[in-house]
Amino acid sequence: MADTRTATGTGASEAAHAAGTPSPDAPYRPLSDSDVAAIHEATLRVLAATGIRCGHEGALAAYRDAGCAIDGDRVRFDEDTVMAAVDRAPRRITLSGRDPDRDLHLGSGRVYLGTGGAALDVVDPESGDTRRGRLSDLARIALLVEHLEHIDFFLRPTEPQDIAVAVADVNKYYAALTNTRRHVMAGINTPEGLRQVFEMASMIAGGDEALVERPFVSAICCWVVSPLKIDPHSTGLLMAALRLGLPVVMATAPMAGATSPVTLAGTLVQMNAELLSGIVLAQAASPGARAIYGAVPSVANLRDGSYLAAPPEFGLMNAAAAQFARFYGVPIYNSAGLTDSKCSDVQAGYEKAFSIAQAALAGADFIHHAAGMLESMSTISYEQYVIDNEILGMAKRMTRGIDMSALDDAVAAIERAGPGGNYLMDELTLERMRTETYQATLSNRDSRREWERAGRPDIVAEARRRALDILAQAEPPGLDPVIDAEIRRRFPIEC
Amino acid sequence: MSGAAGGQVSLLAAEQVRAIIDGAWRVLAEAGVQVNTRTGREAFARAGAQIDGSLVRIPRDLGERLLAGAPSAVTLFSRDGSRDCTLEGRQVHMGTGGTALYVIDPETGAHRRSTSRDVAWCARLCDALEQLDIFTINVFPNEIASTDHIDANRFYWSLANTARHVMGGIYSQQGLREAIEMAQMVAGGAEALRERPFVSFITLMISPLKIDDTYGEMACTCAAEGLPVVMPTEPLAGTTSPVTLAANILMHVAETLAGVMMVQAVSPGAPVIAGSVGSTTDMRTVQHLSGPIERAIINAGVAQVVQELRLPLYSTAGTSDAKAVDAQAAYESALSNMLVMLSGANYIHDSAGLMDFDLTVSYEKMVIDDEIIGMVRRVMDGVPVTEETLAVDLICARGPGAGYMAEEHTVRHMREGRYPPTIADRRPREEWAAGGSTTATERARERALALIREHRPTGLAPELSAQIRARFPHIRDC
Numbered sequence: 001m002a003d004t005r006t007a008t009g010t011g012a013s014e015a016a017h018a019a020g021t022p023s024p025d026a027p028y029r030p031l032s033d034s035d036v037a038a039i040h041e042a043t044l045r046v047l048a049a050t051g052i053r054c055g056h057e058g059a060l061a062a063y064r065d066a067g068c069a070i071d072g073d074r075v076r077f078d079e080d081t082v083m084a085a086v087d088r089a090p091r092r093i094t095l096s097g098r099d100p101d102r103d104l105h106l107g108s109g110r111v112y113l114g115t116g117g118a119a120l121d122v123v124d125p126e127s128g129d130t131r132r133g134r135l136s137d138l139a140r141i142a143l144l145v146e147h148l149e150h151i152d153f154f155l156r157p158t159e160p161q162d163i164a165v166a167v168a169d170v171n172k173y174y175a176a177l178t179n180t181r182r183h184v185m186a187g188i189n190t191p192e193g194l195r196q197v198f199e200m201a202s203m204i205a206g207g208d209e210a211l212v213e214r215p216f217v218s219a220i221c222c223w224v225v226s227p228l229k230i231d232p233h234s235t236g237l238l239m240a241a242l243r244l245g246l247p248v249v250m251a252t253a254p255m256a257g258a259t260s261p262v263t264l265a266g267t268l269v270q271m272n273a274e275l276l277s278g279i280v281l282a283q284a285a286s287p288g289a290r291a292i293y294g295a296v297p298s299v300a301n302l303r304d305g306s307y308l309a310a311p312p313e314f315g316l317m318n319a320a321a322a323q324f325a326r327f328y329g330v331p332i333y334n335s336a337g338l339t340d341s342k343c344s345d346v347q348a349g350y351e352k353a354f355s356i357a358q359a360a361l362a363g364a365d366f367i368h369h370a371a372g373m374l375e376s377m378s379t380i381s382y383e384q385y386v387i388d389n390e391i392l393g394m395a396k397r398m399t400r401g402i403d404m405s406a407l408d409d410a411v412a413a414i415e416r417a418g419p420g421g422n423y424l425m426d427e428l429t430l431e432r433m434r435t436e437t438y439q440a441t442l443s444n445r446d447s448r449r450e451w452e453r454a455g456r457p458d459i460v461a462e463a464r465r466r467a468l469d470i471l472a473q474a475e476p477p478g479l480d481p482v483i484d485a486e487i488r489r490r491f492p493i494e495c
Numbered sequence: 496m497s498g499a500a501g502g503q504v505s506l507l508a509a510e511q512v513r514a515i516i517d518g519a520w521r522v523l524a525e526a527g528v529q530v531n532t533r534t535g536r537e538a539f540a541r542a543g544a545q546i547d548g549s550l551v552r553i554p555r556d557l558g559e560r561l562l563a564g565a566p567s568a569v570t571l572f573s574r575d576g577s578r579d580c581t582l583e584g585r586q587v588h589m590g591t592g593g594t595a596l597y598v599i600d601p602e603t604g605a606h607r608r609s610t611s612r613d614v615a616w617c618a619r620l621c622d623a624l625e626q627l628d629i630f631t632i633n634v635f636p637n638e639i640a641s642t643d644h645i646d647a648n649r650f651y652w653s654l655a656n657t658a659r660h661v662m663g664g665i666y667s668q669q670g671l672r673e674a675i676e677m678a679q680m681v682a683g684g685a686e687a688l689r690e691r692p693f694v695s696f697i698t699l700m701i702s703p704l705k706i707d708d709t710y711g712e713m714a715c716t717c718a719a720e721g722l723p724v725v726m727p728t729e730p731l732a733g734t735t736s737p738v739t740l741a742a743n744i745l746m747h748v749a750e751t752l753a754g755v756m757m758v759q760a761v762s763p764g765a766p767v768i769a770g771s772v773g774s775t776t777d778m779r780t781v782q783h784l785s786g787p788i789e790r791a792i793i794n795a796g797v798a799q800v801v802q803e804l805r806l807p808l809y810s811t812a813g814t815s816d817a818k819a820v821d822a823q824a825a826y827e828s829a830l831s832n833m834l835v836m837l838s839g840a841n842y843i844h845d846s847a848g849l850m851d852f853d854l855t856v857s858y859e860k861m862v863i864d865d866e867i868i869g870m871v872r873r874v875m876d877g878v879p880v881t882e883e884t885l886a887v888d889l890i891c892a893r894g895p896g897a898g899y900m901a902e903e904h905t906v907r908h909m910r911e912g913r914y915p916p917t918i919a920d921r922r923p924r925e926e927w928a929a930g931g932s933t934t935a936t937e938r939a940r941e942r943a944l945a946l947i948r949e950h951r952p953t954g955l956a957p958e959l960s961a962q963i964r965a966r967f968p969h970i971r972d973c
Contacts, residue, residue: 025508027504027505027506028503028504028837029503030503030874030877030878031877031878031880035878035880038880038885039880039885042885042887045887045891046887046890046891049887049891050890050891050894050895051895052895053894053895053896074895130924225896227890227893227894227895227896227897227899228890228894228895228896229895229896257899257900257905257909258898258899258900259898259899260890260899261886261889261890261899261902261904261905262899262902262904262905262908262909263879263883263884263885263886263904263908263911264878264879264884265878265879265880265881265884265885265886266884266885266886266889266890266904268878269885269886269887269890270890273890300900301921302900302905302909305900306923308921309921310919311870311873311913311914311916312870312871312873312874312914313873313912313913315874316873316874316877316878317878320878340919340920340921341919341920341935342920342924342927342928342932343932343934344822345821345822345825345934345935345936346820346821346822346824346825346863346918346934346935346936346939347825347918347919347920347934347935348822348825349821349822349823349824349825349826349829350825350826350828350829350863350866350867350870351919352826353825353826353829353830353833354829354833354870354871354874357829357830357833357834358833358874361504361834361837375924378924379924387822387826390826391826391830394788394826394830395788395830397788397789397792398788398791398792398830398834401506401507401792402506402507402511402740402741402744402792402796403739403740403741404511404514404741406739406741406742407514407515407518407739407741407742407745408518410518410737410739410741410742410745411518411521411522411742411745413737413742414522414526414703414704414736414737414742414745414746414749415521415522415525415526417703418526418527418703418704419526419527419528419529419550419703419704419705420529420701420703420704420705421703422734422735423703423733423734423735423736423737423738424733424734424776424781426737426738428737428738428739428742429733429737429738432738432739433733433738433778436732436738436739436740436775436789437732437733437738437775437787437789438787438788438789440787442823443786443816443817443823443827444816444817444818444823445777445779445780445784445786445816446818447780447782447852448606448818448851448854448855451818452818456818456819458819458821459817459819459821459822459823460821460822
């Protein structure tokens with residue numbers, strides 16, 4: 001693996017970008033530079049004074065090698081150790097698609113948005129009922145996402161409830177990889193599952209080296225339990241995945257008021273301390289490791305301690321977290337697009353729009369949860385993917401901002417047309433109309449008369465119809481038949 | 496109330512802002528503006544502009560002299576002092592707008608023509624909604640037959656139902672004079688009204704680069720009266736402006752500056768407000784669009800340029816092309832309100848209740864947009880960073896593995912800055928289902944109806960009301 005700050009092994013050309021949207025300057029910055037500095041200093045104070053608790057021997061050894069102060073299961077960090085690890089962490093990490101035009105160049109200044117979640121429930125697209133998620137849902141949603149142009153990657157949205165944990169990992173990835181050529185990411189439950197997923201992906205890639213060179217799968221490890229405590233089981237998986245050379249998201253999800261201080265600043269301090277301790281661990285365990293700063297901050301519902309998915313503070317903290325990743329020069333994985341609504345209504349529309357716009361305008365590299373979710377983290381809905389695809393497209397257009405390149409031509413055109421002129425047939429109009437304006441995919445732009453004549457189409461029904469059409473018509477990309485047969489022979493595939 | 500400050504989002508770099516300003520001055524000097532109002536044209540001539548028929552060319556040095564006298568802050572007063580809004584810098588204020596010809600009836604759900612009663616109801620609902628600072632008269636009284644009587648009816652029924660600042664588009668010179676006289680009666684005289692103007696007026700420019708005779712004269716009347724007037728412009732990318740958003744922003748700036756300069760030429764120092772309404776064109780139908788994300792980008796860009804010019808700005812967001820109050824109405828309104836608010840536009844009109852290409856007002860959408868605006872305001876408040884909020888001592892004292900629910904720090908700060916939702920349902924699915932599985936639109940309609948029925952705004956005293964109606968007998972009951 002590359003040990004420089006550029007971890008993409010391919011040197012993939014910028015010209016191949018098709019996914020994501022450029023946001024070189026991050027137009028939205030909720031924190032001032034001095035606020036960022038204050039939170040950074042506070043983070044270092046927490047890491048030095050309190051540090052983290054680590055009950056994993058391998059991780060303790062890695063921390064010792066990195067120069068941390070170890071006292072029993074307590075690990076404390078000084079500034080030099082932390083910043084040396086940050087310096088070693090790659091500035092850019094490419095999460096490959098199966099085709100190069102689906103590659104995600106994290107750290108390149110582009111924003112990518114995709115699915116997420118480990119929802120238990122699914123709104124059945126045929127019956128409309130809410131039921132437990134199945135392996136077949138994973139496969140179908142992967143195929144749906146493959147045909148939604150503004151969704152850039154596939155992070156497994158549901159943990160299938162119709163399959164045993166022991167064989168879930170390889171089946172989740174198999175269901176995804178046979179239905180989408182976008183990058184596939186998921187949480188992994190067992191060491192055996194990790195081994196199987198790696199082996200299966202290697203077979204598809206044509207060998208371990210080819211997979212590590214162009215990793216079209218990656219893993220999420222929630223290796224820390226807020227506040228400040230390492231989870232030994234996940235940490236074992238994390239270190240195994242890093243040894244294999246896979247990109248890994250190191251995610252932490254402090255909940256303001258429950259597992260972190262109630263103030264947003266306090267939650268950001270604690271989250272940042274956890275994530276920096278993770279960078280030290282990853283870079284000590286595997287120098288140059290493609291470990292991604294995984295920020296999943298949230299707010300507790302102080303009525304009952306439950307998770308509050310979509311208050312304004314959610315988008316705010318995720319945007320702030322993106323500022324931190326930029327401050328350290330590492331790519332970020334964060335969240336947007338959650339809602340507390342139970343149906344695809346107005347509430348779902350505005351709650352999702354807010355956090356998606358905030359995270360994208362803040363220039364976050366990899367924004368998950370951004371499509372398909374309802375009812376906090378509990379439910380996914382096929383029609384909601386189609387609705388959210390539109391929100392993502394609009395947020396990307398917003399993030400792309402204002403292209404100044406033709407301003408002189410435009411001034412000349414204004415002078416040509418003069419007062420009272422018209423621009424409909426102007427050559428600049430014909431040349432730029434498709435790139436300047438976002439082409440709506442779902443929003444209804446008919447006049448009221450046309451809309452009434454069409455029987456007042458309901459946006460949710462329309463979205464569901466589109467989802468079912470895609471599923472009925474799209475051919476799953478599948479795998480090479482020989483490799484597919486060998487995978488099915490070697491692993492307990494159940495779909 | 497000063498209004499929270501925007502500016503957290505900048506879509507344009509400083510040199511791009513300057514390039515747009517330079518381009519706008521080039522357009523004003525070279526292409527010029529067609530000024531069809533005689534008062535305005537003569538004022539421009541006196542100021543030293545080049546006049547060629549109705550075409551007025553304004554060299555930059557002259558333009559900058561005229562702008563130097565324009566106020567950088569204009570206060571839109573409320574009638575009772577409870578919600579005065581100073582438009583300046585990056586302060587953000589929110590309000591309604593239109594003018595829609597239809598409403599969705601809150602009682603029957605029917606789509607129907609609006610009447611004076613809707614003017615009254617919308618004013619009352621605006622008065623009741625916490626996040627709305629200004630009532631811009633948002634519906635048209637279709638039952639009033641004479642154009643000359645529209646303004647008196649609209650302003651009367653607004654003033655009778657809200658103490659918020661009332662801004663309105665105007666329909667005739669007579670109507671404008673009546674609205675001004677009515678406001679003077681309420682204020683207790685012309686001088687009192689000029690001192691604390693609780694009404695203001697919207698005229699319009701015609702893109703590209705034209706000042707209309709009728710509306711231009713009305714703007715000159717406002718200028719002469721010393722009452723706040725907005726000079727908004729609505730170039731549409733691809734039809735009445737070049738298709739690029741940068742050029743559309745430039746066109747906005749050139750046109751609204753022409754209006755601001757005309758007012759200054761007529762009456763130096765008069766309270767005039769720059770304005771942006773623009774959007775894009777649906778190339779399929781060649782109709783304007785209200786909900787495209789580009790409208791938000793354009794208005795956010797204009798806000799940055801006008802901030803550099805140190806003029807107060809009237810801006811546009813929250814509009815939608817949806818015909819039903821659905822997910823589309825929500826995401827279109829949320830995205831544009833958020834972007835334009837975070838860009839620091841001073842008065843964002845149209846921000847609550849408008850849909851259907853700005854043709855229809857929905858009461859339930861007003862309530863929903865009030866929630867959207869409240870949420871954006873929470874975002875604008877940002878993340879306070881102090882020793883107390885950083886909570887380093889607390890984190891260190893609690894250590895790894897602890898919880899924070901029962902902490903005194905949690906109790907102390909738990910309500911701080913949290914926006915309590917009025918429409919959003921945050922309960923678990925079972926509780927929501929037990930409550931009838933309502934949609935947010937259903938909850939919003941209930942809230943709208945309750946507020947219309949129960950809210951008691953500061954209206955007009957009965958005696959004053961009687962005087963006004965005696966003076967303007969064409970004000971109809973509603």
